[in-house]
Amino acid sequence: MTPTDTPPLATLAAPPPPPSTAPGSDFAVLSRRIVGAGLLRRRPGYYAARIGGVAVLYAAGWTAFAVLGHSWWQLLIAAGLGVMFAQVALVAHDLAHRQVFRLRRPSETAGRIAGNLGVGMSYGWWQDKHTRHHANPNHEDLDPDVDPYVFVWSRGQAERVGGLARFIGARQAFWFFPLLTLEGFNLHFAGARAVFRRGSAIKLRGLEGVLLCVHVAVYLAALLLVLTPWQALAFLAVHQMVFGVYMGCTFAPNHKGMPTITGADERPDFLRRQVLTSRNVRGGLLLEVVLGGLNHQIEHHLFPSMPTPHLRRARVIVRAYCAELGIAYTEAGLIASYAQALRHLHDAGAPLRVRTA
Template identity: 70%
Template sequence: MSSSTIDAADQETRGSDFARLSRRITEAGLLDRRPVYYALRLGLVAVLYAAGWAAFVVVGDSWYQLLIGAFLAVIFAQVALVAHDLAHRQVFRSRRTSEIAGWLAGNLGVGMSYGWWMDKHTRHHANPNHEDHDPDVSPNVLVWSTKQAAASRGVARYIGRWQAFLFFPLLTLEGLNLHVSSFRALGKPSLKHRGLEATLLVAHFVLYFAAVFAVLPLGKGLLFVALHQAIFGVYLGCTFAPNHKGMPMLTGDQRPDFLRRQVLTSRDVKGGLVVDIALGGLNYQIEHHLFPSMPTPNLRRAQPIVRAYCAELEIPYHETGLYDSYAQALRHMHAAGAPLRVRGASVTPAQ
């Protein structure tokens, strides 16, 4: 996409396109709250979370704890997905109630700063796949374009060469990265309620490690923690990777109108009820980005409306299977790192 194709006048003309879609969605009642759904979902996740730790205590000093660790990793990821919905105020109308529930689920439940993550995710929603503004495609360890490859240094430059092959192994560290980033955020004055967030984060890890090493000897305990955090990281990464990775990247002054900015940089993932549950509804990424506060169970019903509307306006609407979404993301990553694999060659940023 070239920035020259999207001038200010064109954006102004297209600005009403989203308003028309929004009226259709509102008239269909798809922005209405779903209290029964969320009562059941939050209740089930809470019960499974408690059951996992209860099983951990009952099983005691046993290698079967590795199975418990894998189960708890899945439940931790589901708690994080609940925190995501809370951050978008899909669950409660009240901002304060959403914050309280978010602190309990994020900080205390899984060791993730709710305030830090909400700020980061809000910036992502405002500018998805924009190299200069989306924190999810910032070149920290991985590079997402040849432009980023040109500017990469150190670890990112080395890993970028073979990042498509290293992507899933690196996801085993994503849980650790989430925890470290949460604690680092506590030092930033921009983070609100730092004292409360710090207290809940510390409480999570005190309780977590106290439980693990009260039941397991040092060796087994360390292995349990490593396995639990690795699977947690892989699950989270596999939840978010299909959504935007491999879709068009924006840079500089490239800024389509809201409707096109969200649709063109996102993809939906097919797969039915199992995929809906596993990905927490984020497989309807286009609909979620257009209507972030829409309750998760309504995203499936919104999809045919959004798809048909995009067809009317001749806006490409991308939907694929789960495995193909990963393949597309990996191919994009491999292409972005290609210049780094040419020994001695200078890297020319993509236009």
């Protein structure tokens, strides 16, 4: 198997290779190499420039919206702001992982400003969901990102699924990108539902609710004051659809099409659990900017608090270490990663095609 091949499902259930002869677990050995290379050090200058640049472009988009006024050219502004909303969400992602600030309080404060106020997406809801994903990526029972609510991620899920996923699953590879146009609406709705649900465990739920309401009120007021009703509706649709597609295309290459895990017996150790279920996307600095550094998904999952600009350097160390241990390290180009994800979706839905044949 070459380093860029997708490991088969059986890889996760197979006995792990012999552990390293160095003291500690296999991951502990890797961690010492990463720390020794200084790759967990904070990068305040990088984040000051990145957050400042995103904030300027975000403000510039809304300024152009206000200046342009009644015009169908506003749909171009809507598309641009959809991109900027995704960039703000990627900044909130780094804040949630404490890549920017070491302490919890400033990380959460900045995260709520970016997520709830800037994007209209609950920071607390997303952080809880994303933390569970990081702990058990692609685990069918523990990872909320492979919940078969709309799509099925394995043939086993397809055998027992019902509802919407049963209807879509047979041809889900064809539905995947069209349905991403609704992902922006889903992120807003799911977060709001979690915040306003009675008994929700989200911290500072009242504050999150207020920030979400302020975002929605200002957003809708701006659209209705500047645009005609039909223009406002079209703006909202284009804006949220671009935002949803961007977010979906950012996260889809990372784990979709990689092995899924079921049950407790199949759960490998931390190093293999993160590496074997993740895929890196090859590309240059432009791709890193577009994907917020998440093209280095393996390194990000192994060291979630590592600042984004260090992930590329960490890749060299992690890939070499995986080669030492005989652990498959998967990389693909951007288009190839989407193709692998779509092929996996098509294969996972095979039992549903048999039923409907």
